[in-house]
Amino acid sequence: MIKAEILERLARDDATGLWIEPLLDEKQVGEVTVDLRLGYDFLVSIVTRRPYIGIARDDERFRPISTYFQPTRRELGERFILYPDQVVLATTLEYIALPSDCYADVLTRSSYTRLGIALSTMVQPGFRGCFSVELFNHGNNPIELVVGAKMFQMRLTKLADGLNYGGLDRKYFGNVRPTPSRAADDEDLLRLRAISEQQKT
Numbered sequence: 001m002i003k004a005e006i007l008e009r010l011a012r013d014d015a016t017g018l019w020i021e022p023l024l025d026e027k028q029v030g031e032v033t034v035d036l037r038l039g040y041d042f043l044v045s046i047v048t049r050r051p052y053i054g055i056a057r058d059d060e061r062f063r064p065i066s067t068y069f070q071p072t073r074r075e076l077g078e079r080f081i082l083y084p085d086q087v088v089l090a091t092t093l094e095y096i097a098l099p100s101d102c103y104a105d106v107l108t109r110s111s112y113t114r115l116g117i118a119l120s121t122m123v124q125p126g127f128r129g130c131f132s133v134e135l136f137n138h139g140n141n142p143i144e145l146v147v148g149a150k151m152f153q154m155r156l157t158k159l160a161d162g163l164n165y166g167g168l169d170r171k172y173f174g175n176v177r178p179t180p181s182r183a184a185d186d187e188d189l190l191r192l193r194a195i196s197e198q199q200k201t
Helices: 003-011 188-200
Strands: 019-021 034-045 069-073 079-082 087-097 102-108 120-123 128-136 143-146 150-158
Touching: 003 150, 034 128, 102 128, 120 128, 128 150
Parallel strands: none
Antiparallel strands: 019 087, 034 069, 034 087, 034 150, 079 143, 087 128, 102 120, 102 150
16 A cells, blocks of 8 residues: 555545554655554563473463563653563554554564564454564664664555455454463364364274
């Protein structure tokens, strides 16, 4: 989607409109992307005595995935240090309501990719909330991040004519703070366990 279309979508007030709040700078809307800023809240992965993060709830050793992360918060303009080989869950500063007929690819801006932070995720049409971003430092040195800095870019792609997607029945719909993985909530895990048990008999 190009700039003229993005601006036109921002002016709409129906299901095909685009909502971004706050949009602190008009320059955030580029020719083919919208720059997004780093939010306030972080979930920092921590080392535990557990040998791995389990996702099968029926395992007696299962421990909630949230216990492998420690929350912390910074204010606008404050610094957060991302260490090498560290996983940190964060969000965009902006609350975004995507149109029902567009999906978004969220990428790291090239200035941060060149420091060793690579992000690539897709957000479904009709999403509402702050985009979750999974930060990982692939480099050798700690990297200073500033809350509110334009760190990400959103590229919008329109679905084929007549297609609309939406609904509230989604794992991460409406989040405004970082949310740990909900892989353990996947009903398919129970089906796989049942298949495995049948094969043993």
